[in-house]
Amino acid sequence: MKLKIIKFDSVKSTNDEAINLINQNYLRPTLIISQYQTKGRGTMGKKWISKKGNFFISIYFEVDSKNDFKKFAILNPYIIYKILKKYSKYKVQIKWPNDLLIKKKKVCGILQETIEFKKKKYLIIGIGINTLESISSKKFKSIALADCTTKIVNNNNLLKDFKKAYDKLIFDISKYSISYVEKKFLKKV
Numbered sequence: 001m002k003l004k005i006i007k008f009d010s011v012k013s014t015n016d017e018a019i020n021l022i023n024q025n026y027l028r029p030t031l032i033i034s035q036y037q038t039k040g041r042g043t044m045g046k047k048w049i050s051k052k053g054n055f056f057i058s059i060y061f062e063v064d065s066k067n068d069f070k071k072f073a074i075l076n077p078y079i080i081y082k083i084l085k086k087y088s089k090y091k092v093q094i095k096w097p098n099d100l101l102i103k104k105k106k107v108c109g110i111l112q113e114t115i116e117f118k119k120k121k122y123l124i125i126g127i128g129i130n131t132l133e134s135i136s137s138k139k140f141k142s143i144a145l146a147d148c149t150t151k152i153v154n155n156n157n158l159l160k161d162f163k164k165a166y167d168k169l170i171f172d173i174s175k176y177s178i179s180y181v182e183k184k185f186l187k188k189v
Contacts, residue, residue, distance in 0.1 A: 013040050
């Protein structure tokens with residue numbers, strides 16, 4: 001079964017929308033995308049500043065074990081790195097475990113969380129990318145992907161890239177042991 005895509009113009013946060021859908025018994029693996037988030041969330045309760053027109057998605061699906069959570073915590077930055085690398089004329093770096101940088105400035109953040117519903121665990125992966133416009137923050141420097149490329153940055157093309165990568169990975173993850181994932185991907189970039 002492939003990821004179902006649900007599109008919104010505006011949500012509080014795509015991860016919150018994923019939680020709502022799971023709690024409404026919508027359990028099919030799903031990718032949520034929104035043009036805007038009014039209360040985007042980052043790790044450890046931090047606010048994710050969401051400029052309209054940037055890229056905000058959450059992907060959710062059932063997981064079997066804590067090892068799946070660990071595997072995705074390693075694989076998510078690597079997947080995003082591979083996608084951003086196709087666009088950026090500058091080096092893309094992973095700042096483990098949940099940020100991607102270009103020119104030492106934050107271009108992407110990842111929020112990974114799990115919830116339990118009907119005795120099953122669901123992994124939610126939130127991804128925010130400054131595709132068109134960087135944000136201003138006193139805590140860190142940021143950059144927009146559009147400022148790092150000679151290509152046209154199109155959120156619909158990024159959506160296709162993410163859907164393709166996660167369609168394959170979600171259904172292949174059980175093939176990989178945690179030790180294999182750690183060895184192959186953790187120090188790769």
